Each structure stands twice: as C-alpha cells, then as structure tokens.
Amino acid sequence: MEAILNRYRNLTVLLAVVAVQLGLLGYQVKGNGEVRLIRVWAVGAVTPLARVIEAGQSNIAGFFRDYFLLIGVRRENQRLKDDLDRVRMENQELRTELSTADRARALAIFQERSPSKTIAARVIGNTTGVSAKVVIIDRGTSSGVRKGMAVITPNGIVGKVTGAFPTASYVLLVTDPSFAAGVLSQQNRVHGTLKGQGNGTLIVDYVQNEQKVNAGEWFFTAGDDRIFPKGLPVGRVTLVRQGATRKELFVAPSGLGDGLEEVLVVVEGVHAEIPEIATAEQPVQLQEPPPAAPEIAPLRDGSPATDADRLVDRYRRIGEIEKHEYGGHGGRAPNFNVTVEPRAADAQPSPPAPGTKQAPEKQAAPEKQ
Template identity: 35%
Template sequence: MIYKHRNLAILVAVLFAQLTLLVYQARQNQDAAIFRYATILVITPLQRSFQAITSAAEGMWTGYIDLRGARRENVELFQELNELKLANQRLENEVQQARRLQGFHDFQRGLSSQMIVAQVIGSTASDTSRLILIDKGANDGLRLDQPVIIPDGVVGKVLHVFPSTSQIQLITDAKSGVAVLLENSRSHGILKGANESTGYLAYVPLGEEPKVGEKVITSGEDGIFPKGLPAGEITLANKATNFWDIEVKPTARLNRLEEVLIILHEVSDDFIKSSSPDMAENTSPPNLPQTNSATPAGRAQAP
C-alpha cells in the first residue's frame, strides 16, 4: 500500500515539474517576443532611413556618372558639329571657287588672247599704295605692265615680277593711270587712283557733259589695257576750275579679289566687238596729258 502511494507521489511530482517547465518556457517565449517587437519598433525606422540615404547616395552617384558621360558626349558632339561646319564651309568655298573659275574659263573662251589665271595670295593697302600679290611670276610668262583683269572689269597691271610670284598695282593705287573714255559721251580722260575704294577721272574738259551713272571703259591708248574693258561707273561729277571733278567707282570689286586673269599677249579688237558698236567710231587718240601731269583742280596730288 505504501508502495502504491509512493509511485503516485512520484507521478504527481513529475507532472508538476513538467507543468512548471512548460509555464517557464511559455513565459520565456513571451518575454522574447516582447523584446523582439520592441527591437523591431526601434530598428525598422533606422533601417528605412539608412536605406533611403543609401538609395539617394547611389542615385546621386549614378546621376553624376551619367552627367559626366552626357557632358563628354556633348563635347564630342560639339567637336563633330564644328568639324562638319568647317567641312561644309570648305565645300562651299570650293564650289564658289569652281564657279568663279568656270566664269573665267567661259570669259577666256570668248577671246582670242592668251591669258593665265592666278590666285591672289596677299594684299597691301596703305596710305601710299594699293597692291596685291599673286602666285604667278616670270616662270609662268609674266612680265612688267601686263594688264590684269577679271570678267567684271579692269583690276590693274603687273608692277613687279619675281620667279614664282608677282605684285599687281590696282587701278585705285595713287600712282596708277588708265586711259579711258566715257561710253556714251565718248569723252576721253585718265582714270587715276587715290588710295581709296574709288578713283577719279582726270583731264575731262569742261565742254564735255559727263553724267552720273555713265560707264567708263578703257580706250586702249595707254598701250597696256585693250580697248573696251569695263573700268568703272561715274558716281560724282562736279565742275572745277579747268576740268571736271569726276569720281569713279571701279566695276571690279577690288576688295574681294581671289583669282585674277593676266593677259599675256595683247588683245586685238575682241573687247571692241563685245562692247558698244560706237566704240569703233572714235579710234584716233586725242592729245591727252601724260599720266604724271598735274592733278586737276579739286584733287590733292598723291605722294
């Protein structure tokens, strides 16, 4: 009997111990859950803030890298654009030059004179001279006083000749003088330069009637320029003491010369035929003063 009660006591003790252990474990799990919950409440905002800062930093870095790449790409595109612009400009210049040269060749084909095309490689414009430098010289058949023209009109004459280059005196040079006549009135005179963009017509008597807008052409009487070349247009005409004071604007655009034509051999009557038929009527040269004579009234003597 005592043995049975002892076994029951042991059983009850064991059951009580298990129950106590279960209660203890449950309480431990509850405390852990509470701790975990509190920890999550504290850490989660911090974690989210850290993630936000990290994402923002990554975005800024990525944007910086992209921006540097975009800037580098813009620089490359800008360089390519400039290169294309330069190439386009060169192409346009070549097209314009080809058109000018074609015009020169067409002009030459209409004449029996031997000419040569030269490139303008330099210029000099000062108070005492108006000169240009071309890339043709004695090796190309050039010599002193050969006339220089373009299809638009008279440019000047060969002043100095070197082996591969030559210096050209423009008709606006103060020391230049070209024998000319007025296309309509047939009045003769000397077209002189004044180191300006225009020239003036000297030795036209007061008895003549020059008019503004009248064309001035070469008369061929100076032994340099063939007759009939367009030289300029009257822009001003006033009576002075002994002669007319006449301002002439050159027909050729002397400030934009890129190529010129040099007449190597004297022209016959090609230009006379291409100009007004009345040109052939007045072929006897009048008694003109020399080109180094006194300057008419109203014009200062150039140095």
C-alpha cells in the first residue's frame, strides 16, 4: 500500500488536496454558515497592508506597488505598442493626489452637515473576481459598521454593507443586480424601487404608467426600505418610457463617480427632507425617448374606482342639482334625467370593460373634463 502511495505520490497529494477543498466547499454550500473565521483573518491580514498602500505616498509599500505596476504596464504597453495607458495611469494618480485633499474637505463638510451619523471609510479594494460589484472598505465592526448599513457619498448613495469584518467590510454597489432601494422622485414625489442592473445604469421599478416622471429629474432615497435614510440623492433619470405594465425608468447613479475612494457609512440614519433643487448638479447625457406608447390618461383622483363609484358620483350630483334628499320625507321625486353637465355619458350603458383596469379609467376621463 505504502509502495503504491509512494509511487503515485503526486496524484495522491493532488487528490487529497482537491478532496479537502471540495469538502470545504461542500461544508459551506451545505451548511448555512460561512467560513467566517478564515475570511476574517484574511481580510484582517490584508486590510492593514492595503491601508498602508493606500496611505503611503513615498514609503516602501508605495515603491513596491509602483514597481510592479509600472513594470507590468510598460511590458503591456510594449506589447500593445501603445503608451496611452501608462500616461493615463500617471495622470490618474496625479489627479487623485490633487483631488484627494479637496474631496476629503468636501466629505468632512458633508459629514458635519448631514443629520445622519456617519463614519468615513476608504475603499481599499475590489473583491477578486471578474464581475464583482462589491468593494472592500477599511472600516469594520470595530468601528461600528454592521451588515445592512447604507454607504453613501455627498454625491449620492453607493451601496450597502453586505459583510462586516473587524477592520474591513464588503460593500454591495448600487449597480449590482441584487441591489435595491426605495426611492422618490424630486418633482412629483413618485415612489419606486431602485434596482441595479449589473451594468452602469439603474432602473426604477414599480412606477405606474400613469405617474409622471421627467427625464433629467432627480431621484432621492425615500427612507422606506429600512436601509437608507430619506433624502439622499440617488441619480438622475436618463430615459423614461411607458412599459407594458409599468413605467420603465433608467437612472444614472450619482454616487459612483470615477475612482470611488472615500465613502461614508451611515451608522445612525436620520431622515431628511428632499431638497427642492438638487445640489449636486452633474451634466447627464439625456437619451431621446423612443416614440413608443401613447400617454395614458391620468387617474381622476389618483385612486382606482369601478363604474359603480362613478355612478354614485353622478347621482349625488343629480341630488345636488334637484335639491333632493334621497329617501327623504317630503318633497317630490327628482328628475333623474336632468342634464348633469357634462357627464351625459353615464346614462348610456357602457359596454363591459374587458382587459385591464385602465379601460374604465379611460372612459371616466372625458366625463371630468
């Protein structure tokens, strides 16, 4: 046996290592518990280093980083016969350094003015993996960060904390397909639910076709999702169109600028009013809305009603016109054929309204006008 093991030592070790890892995977997948400890250690071990890298402008760590970066980039550039990336990277570095001071000041001012209690954090990395919409920040449970907290910048919301370790946390970005938040439009106070798409844009769902939202309008957090306090900017509408069942709204997130660096974690949210005029104006490329679906007539008083409700309304008006108290003693029977301006339509039996509930609304609309 030993001889065989020796002979196929390589294979045995390979299988053993793979088996152990499969076991580990199976344990994680089968049980609900994540292997927190290892992850906490790993993140904890990397975080200080990443922080050093982040902070270090001229120390060894900085050199360490630059060396690999520059060499790697130069090699790549040689192969690609293009110097552009290096220049851009240097440019980016310089700009980052320049604006860091400004941004830090802006952040401090915002943090002071914001009614919510926040703590500042730095983005120290992406999680590894190609399509990750998760970033790592350098604050964790030891600073009071908990799973489920909101992460914002003065420009807008960034995401929410999905995992908190002692010195670092995962932040799920607004652009992730599993992200959602309750939002409110600035002008017409239309409620909706913001959802990530996995790409750069967001959508706002659960908005009725009848509700009015303009392209270019700002959305703010509605404060009803139990994550974000009310009144934080979310983004601007880039495209509005009528959908089959609900309005289709696309929003460009305002919180994810280029090079997301400093963020605020909302430790204690306080709802704020939505400002009348958005402060963080940013130029937004507005797409032309497609010529698609025609406008659907708005609801009379916003709430749905049946034909019965409309008829009650009509007979009440007849009562008013005829000065008649229904079922009242005395007086005479009213003339039910009196002209009720200008809602003569009711007298005619309307055909059954098939299909959607919009149909009776459409009938109702001309009566009111």
